[in-house]
Amino acid sequence: MSLHNSPKGVLLIVGVTSLLVSVFLKKGERIKGAAFLVGWLVPGAGHFLIGQWKKGLFFLLILGATYLFGMWIAGFRPVSFDDNPFYYVGQYGSGMTFLVATLRGDEKAVVRDGIHPSWFDPGLLYVCVVGLLNLVVMLSLLDAKAVSSETAAAPAPPPAPAAGPAPAATPLPEKTA
Amino acid sequence: MNGISYLVLFFPIVLVILFVLEACRSDDPKKIVKRALANLGVLTAVLVLGGAFVYVINRWF
Numbered sequence: 001m002s003l004h005n006s007p008k009g010v011l012l013i014v015g016v017t018s019l020l021v022s023v024f025l026k027k028g029e030r031i032k033g034a035a036f037l038v039g040w041l042v043p044g045a046g047h048f049l050i051g052q053w054k055k056g057l058f059f060l061l062i063l064g065a066t067y068l069f070g071m072w073i074a075g076f077r078p079v080s081f082d083d084n085p086f087y088y089v090g091q092y093g094s095g096m097t098f099l100v101a102t103l104r105g106d107e108k109a110v111v112r113d114g115i116h117p118s119w120f121d122p123g124l125l126y127v128c129v130v131g132l133l134n135l136v137v138m139l140s141l142l143d144a145k146a147v148s149s150e151t152a153a154a155p156a157p158p159p160a161p162a163a164g165p166a167p168a169a170t171p172l173p174e175k176t177a
Numbered sequence: 178m179n180g181i182s183y184l185v186l187f188f189p190i191v192l193v194i195l196f197v198l199e200a201c202r203s204d205d206p207k208k209i210v211k212r213a214l215a216n217l218g219v220l221t222a223v224l225v226l227g228g229a230f231v232y233v234i235n236r237w238f
Binding site for chain 2 (some may be wrong): 062063123125126133136139
């Protein structure tokens with residue numbers, strides 16, 4: 001079974017990995033398994049899920065822009081297996097790029113009109129790098145702290161130092177004449 | 178655009194890679210930008226020096 005025509009195999013690998021992440025993490029961190037899966041589907045979405053929405057938005061924008069730029073160079077055709085098998089497999093790192101590559105994978109990419117042919121290979125590289133960087137972003141989820149659980153598990157502030165016991169007022173012995 | 182204009186594409190892709198890698202290990206935006214730009218400088222220097230070395234080797238040897 002070759003990798004380039006087995007989308008079910010890729011989906012199986014991603015699903016099993018997410019399940020394993022959920023099982024082997026601590027009870028409070030099991031949401032990271034779902035975040036792992038969602039982060040594969042859409043770059044940055046895993047960070048949204050654990051509450052780090054600024055970081056998730058950053059990853060979504062920067063990886064999305066890179067992908068669109070690479071696709072623009074390659075005439076809005078993803079990397080096909082015939083173009084470059086290594087770049088093609090690199091697209092499997094993200095569900096979005098994987099979906100586009102699966103749907104249009106047989107169409108050979110061509111360099112856009114008005115662009116020098118030497119830009120073609122870097123354009124394919126841009127598309128591939130998005131998938132590979134998304135794998136790094138997914139792995140960073142395992143190290144990230146979920147905002148919701150962080151606030152819930154925040155240690156209680158230390159109790160204010162109690163004032164020392166007031167010295168008991170001992171009645172002075174009455175002087176006797 | 179001439180045949181080596183694709184070298185311009187080196188800067189955006191390296192910046193993207195460095196920004197993403199730094200964002201994965203840090204939460205401070207200033208630190209992310211500072212480290213990414215510093216590493217871009219180092220990688221560009223390596224590229225330029227390597228290119229110069231290859232040019233010299235091919236030109237005179």
